[in-house]
Amino acid sequence: MSRPRFLPKSCGNDCDRLTSTTQGQRWIPIIQCSADFPPEVFEIAVSQLIHHPEYNSTLILRSETVEERTSDMPSSIPQLEGFHPIRNIHRRLLPRRPGRDTGLEQHCTLYASDGDEHRPVLLVLTPILEEGGSLPYYHPAVHHLAFRFVSAEVPLLRIEADPLPSTPTDLDSRLYRTCLALLDTLHRYGWGALTNYKKRVHHDCIIPREAYQDLYLVMRERHKHLVNEWREVTDPLKHVFEDIGIATFLMLLWKESYGHPETGQPENALVSDNLQTAPWKCWPRPPGGFIDLGCGNGLLTHILTAEGYDGHGIDVRARTSWSHYPDTTQSRLHTESLDPTAFLEPTAIREHPYLHEGVFIIANHADELTPWTPVLATLFSATGYLSIPCCAWAFDEKYERSRVWDYPVPDDSLVDSLNLGGEGGNTSSYSRYRIWLASLSLYCGWAVECESLRIPSTRNWAIVGRKRTAETEEELEKFRQRAQEIILQVRERGLFKTRIPEGKAKDH
Numbered sequence: 389m390s391r392p393r394f395l396p397k398s399c400g401n402d403c404d405r406l407t408s409t410t411q412g413q414r415w416i417p418i419i420q421c422s423a424d425f426p427p428e429v430f431e432i433a434v435s436q437l438i439h440h441p442e443y444n445s446t447l448i449l450r451s452e453t454v455e456e457r458t459s460d461m462p463s464s465i466p467q468l469e470g471f472h473p474i475r476n477i478h479r480r481l482l483p484r485r486p487g488r489d490t491g492l493e494q495h496c497t498l499y500a501s502d503g504d505e506h507r508p509v510l511l512v513l514t515p516i517l518e519e520g521g522s523l524p525y526y527h528p529a530v531h532h533l534a535f536r537f538v539s540a541e542v543p544l545l546r547i548e549a550d551p552l553p554s555t556p557t558d559l560d561s562r563l564y565r566t567c568l569a570l571l572d573t574l575h576r577y578g579w580g581a582l583t584n585y586k587k588r589v590h591h592d593c594i595i596p597r598e599a600y601q602d603l604y605l606v607m608r609e610r611h612k613h614l615v616n617e618w619r620e621v622t623d624p625l626k627h628v629f630e631d632i633g634i635a636t637f638l639m640l641l642w643k644e645s646y647g648h649p650e651t652g653q654p655e656n657a658l659v660s661d662n663l664q665t666a667p668w669k670c671w672p673r674p675p676g677g678f679i680d681l682g683c684g685n686g687l688l689t690h691i692l693t694a695e696g697y698d699g700h701g702i703d704v705r706a707r708t709s710w711s712h713y714p715d716t717t718q719s720r721l722h723t724e725s726l727d728p729t730a731f732l733e734p735t736a737i738r739e740h741p742y743l744h745e746g747v748f749i750i751a752n753h754a755d756e757l758t759p760w761t762p763v764l765a766t767l768f769s770a771t772g773y774l775s776i777p778c779c780a781w782a783f784d785e786k787y788e789r790s791r792v793w794d795y796p797v798p799d800d801s802l803v804d805s806l807n808l809g810g811e812g813g814n815t816s817s818y819s820r821y822r823i824w825l826a827s828l829s830l831y832c833g834w835a836v837e838c839e840s841l842r843i844p845s846t847r848n849w850a851i852v853g854r855k856r857t858a859e860t861e862e863e864l865e866k867f868r869q870r871a872q873e874i875i876l877q878v879r880e881r882g883l884f885k886t887r888i889p890e891g892k893a894k895d896h
Contacts (some may be wrong), residue, residue, distance in 0.1 A: 391579045391580075392422070392424045392579065394421070394523060394572050394575050394576075395422065395538060395864060396419050396421045396568055396571055396572070397419070397420055397421065398418070398419055398559060399417035399418060399419060399420055399546065399548075399650060399742070400402060400502055400792060401567050403417040403418045403420070403546070404417075404465075404486060404549060405417050406469075406534060406536070406656060407468065407469040408466050408467060408468055408469070408607065408757075409467040409468070409469060410466055410467050410551075413466055413531065413532070413550050413551055413671070414551070414781070415532075415534070415549070415759075416548060416549055416550075416551065416557055417536040417546060417547075417548045417568045417794045418547050418549055419523075419546070419547050419564065419567045419568055419571055420538070420544045420545060420546040420565060420571070420790070421544065421545055421571055421575055421672070422488055422542055422543065422544060422545075422607070423538075423544055423545045423578065424539060424575065424579055424582075424584075425578040425581070425582040425757075426543070426683070427507060427537050427578060427581050428507065428545070429578050429690060429753075430508060430509055430537045430578065431498065431507075431508045432501055432512040432576075432577075432578075432581040433577040433578035433581050434498070434508075434535055434574065434579075436573075436577045437479055437570070437574060437577070438451070438479065438496045438511070439453075439578065439770045440452060441481060441572065442484075443566065444525050444569065444573055444758070446484065447484055447485070447489055447525065447526040448482070448483065448484060448526055448754060448831075449457075449482040449483060449484040449601055449605070450482055450597065450598070450601060451478075451480065451481050452480045452482065452889075453477060453478070453479055453483070454479060454480055454493065454649055455477075455478040456475070456477050456478070456479040457475070457478075458474065458475050458476075459499070460863070461473045461476050462476060462478075462495055464495065464514060464516065465495050465497045465514055466511070466512060466514070466532055466550070467776070468512075469657065470501060470502055470583045471499040471500065471502065471509075471510055472502060473497050473498070473499050473502060474499065474500050474506065474508060475497070475508070476495055476497045476498075476506075477495075477496040477497075477498075477499045478493065478494075478495055478548075479493070479496055479497075480492075480494075481493070481494060481527075482706065483524065483525075483526070483571055483750060484605075484606065484797075487609075489524045489525060489526060490514055490524050491524075492517075492524055492527055492576075493515075493516040493854075494514060494515050494516060495512075495514040495516060496514075496693075497512045497514065498510070498511055499511075501513065508687065509537040510534060510535070510536045510537070511534065511535040511536075511538070511775055512532050512533070512534045512535075513530070513532065513533045513534075513682050514532050514670070514706070515527060515530075517529075517819050519793070521750065521861060523552075525564070528549070528553060528562075528563050528566050528567075529551060529555040529562075529563060530549045530551050530555070531550040531551070531552060532549070532550040533549050533550075533551075533567075534547065534548045534549070535547055535570070535574055536548060538541055543576070545571060545575060545698070546828070547570060547571050548781070549567070551563060553802055556722070572808045572891060579842045581759070587891070589807060589809040589840045589843075590807055590840065591839070591840050592839075592841060592842075593812055593837070593838065593839050593840075594641065594837055594839045594840075595637060595640045595644070597621075597643060597659050598711070599635060599640055600640060600842060601842075603636050603639065603663060604632065604633060604670075604842075605637045605641060606650070606663045606664070607632050607635060607691075607695075608629065608632055608638050608693075608808060611628070611632050611694075612632075613689055614628045614687070615628050617712070618709075619708045619712050620685055620709055621708075621711045622685075626844050626845070627685065627687060628687065629843070630843045630844050630845050631687045631691060632691060633773075633841060633842055633843035633844075634688055634752060634841065634843060635692055635695070637774075637839070637841055637842075638692065638750070638774060639668050639692075639695070639697075639758055639776070640673065640676075641673065641852065641854070642674060642697075642748070643668070643671040643672055643673075643782065644671060644689065645672070645771075645772065645854050646672035646673060646674065646675070646771070646861065647672055649652055649875065655665065658820065665718060666695075668695060668696070668734070669696045670697075672731050672870050673697055673698070673745065674747065674748035674771050675746040676744055676745060676746025676747035676748070676770070676771060676773060677698035677699040677746075677747055677748070678692065678697065678698070678699030678700075678701070678747065678750055679699060679700050679702065679742045679749055680699070680700070680701035680702070680750040680752070681698065681702060681726065681749060681750065681751045681754045681757045681761070682702075682703055682704075682751065682752070682753070682754035682755060682757055683701030683703050683721065683871060684703055684707060684753075685709045685710075686701050686703075686707060686709055686710050686713065686717065686721045687693065687709065688752060689701030689717065689720055689721060689749065689816075690713050690714075690717040690844050691715060693717050693720050694714075694716075694717065694797060697810050699720065699748075700720045700722060700740065700741075700742040701720060701721050701722070701726075701833065702720070702721075702722045702723070702724040702726060703721075703722075703723065704724070704887045704888070705723060706721070709816075715803070722742070724782060724790055725886050725887045725888060726757065726781075727798075727886040728760040728763065728764060728875065729746055729875050729878055729879055729884055730768050731764070731875065732769075732872060732875045732876065732879070735742060737767060737768060740768075743764065743768050744768060745768060745769040745770075746769070746770070746771050747768060747770050747771070748770060748771055748772050748773065749761055749764060749770050749772075749773035750773070750774050750778045751773065751774070751775040751776070751777075752774075752775060753777070753778040753779075753847065754775070755778065755779045755781055755885075756781045758775060758777045758778075758779075758781055758783055758825070759773045759783050759787075759825065759828060760783065760834040761773050762775075762825075762828055762829040762834055762853055763828075763832055763871045763874055763875070764832060765834065765853060766832040766833055766867050766870075767834070767866060767868065767870040767871050767872070771853070771854070772853050772854035772855075773851055773853045773854075774848065774850055774851075775825065775850065775851045775852075775853075776841070776848070776849070776850045777822065777825060777847070777849070777851075778847045780817065780818065780821040783878045783884065784878050784881060784883040784884035784885075785883055787815065787821050787824070789817075789820050789824075792824065794824065794827065794829040795827035795828050795830070796827065797823070797827050798830070799889045800855075802827070802830070802836070803823055804827065804834070805823060805838065806823065806826055806836070806838050807838045807839070807840055807849070808823075808849070809840070809849075822851070825851060826838070826851060828856070829851060829853055832854045832858050832867055832871055832872075833856055833858050833863070833864070833866075833867030834855070834856065834857065834858070835852035835853070835854075835855040835857050836850055836851060836852075836853070837851070837852040837853075837854070838850065839852060840861040846888075
């Protein structure tokens with residue numbers, strides 16, 4: 389069942405308008421459309437507007453609820469004829485760029501009709517300003533903004549405003565365009581609530597959104613200069629901010645996953661630190677450092693190293709960027725053609741300089757090394773891994789479901805937990821590949837966690853292994869034997885070819 393067509397119409401002088409019992413308020417109906425859902429759904433629809441303003445403006449990071457009340461309403465909210473307030477949510481709007489835009493606190497008040505005690509049919513947004521204060525750019529130039537469900541033969545959704553003096557309200561005005569976008573959003577939310585719409589992809593399954601966004605803003609300011617210093621031919625805006633996002637996720641993942649370096653106890657609080665003082669310098673981290681497989685331009689390794697994390701990046705060839713990083717980063721970037729099939733012998737495992745017990749493995753678009761990530765993590769007794777797959781590779785050839793051995797999937801709950809997106813059929817090649825990677829991780833003894841990262845990439849799905857499913861040494865040995873058997877099978881096929889280090893940088 390598809391959503392009814394959104395047909396907005398500007399309000400004429402014949403529209404009935406809100407009437408305030410407070411002097412000085414001048415309510416103007418701006419725009420309306422058919423509701424296409426009953427009034428019982430209105431509260432669900434507007435709750436999305438209240439709690440997720442970032443969906444309507446790219447300038448808003450998120451909102452935080454300061455206080456919620458059902459009595460003793462604030463004196464600044466409007467008193468409206470025919471309506472009475474039943475719930476007030478005092479929220480704080482956080483800007484996406486604090487250096488440019490200011491935050492704003494706002495009252496979000498739900499009203500019911502006087503003939504109905506409890507069912508809300510009106511939402512009024514009221515900015516809270518100190519005397520002489522001004523509204524940030526992302527907020528409409530209004531004293532109040534109202535979203536109203538109008539009961540009629542054809543029920544309507546209507547937006548009305550109490551604009552600031554001299555604020556244009558014509559069809560070409562910014563206020564009208566803003567109301568048009570908000571009305572479209574409310575219409576969509578209402579229809580989604582009516583049809584029990586479910587999000588295709590869920591974010592923030594592992595790390596809370598607030599913790600990630602707060603740290604990301606700080607990290608972006610610390611490393612945004614890299615855009616102007618970019619040495620590659622690829623798009624700097626995409627790569628710089630993508631790797632800042634991945635680094636932010638890893639720092640918080642490690643903080644949550646590992647014991648405090650002094651006490652050895654888990655540290656669960658994620659946002660208690662003053663981020664301006666760089667508290668992550670003392671945050672928990674992988675005891676064996678990290679290794680970034682197929683590190684490419686080395687940017688992720690550089691960001692983590694610059695922030696005090698111990699680790700290395702390897703790739704089959706050096707990039708132009710490598711020689712322009714500080715010496716501390718250059719010393720952590722290495723040209724190496726990793727051969728996972730060599731790690732059947734204990735000597736090879738003991739002698740590798742960067743893969744060792746306790747290491748955390750990063751495989752960001754690592755292509756051929758993507759399926760080897762959980763295998764290597766098991767063989768080297770790693771403390772975990774993050775894999776962000778892009779191109780679909782099996783162990784020694786491109787992934788094709790008909791040609792690849794499937795690993796056991798316990799039940800449908802595993803697939804349901806993978807956050808694959810789409811309509812749930814999971815029939816696409818990329819969805820099947822991700823299911824295969826998850827089942828492989830389980831087969832190698834890792835509990836599977838998945839996240840859709842907040843990064844500017846269409847390939848933002850990540851699989852995290854940080855907990856072993858084994859409870860005894862015997863079970864750990866069973867999983868090590870499974871990893872060794874995979875290597876034996878690949879060797880017997882004889883198709884795996886190690887890439888040869890390229891260019892003059894092979895001795896880097």
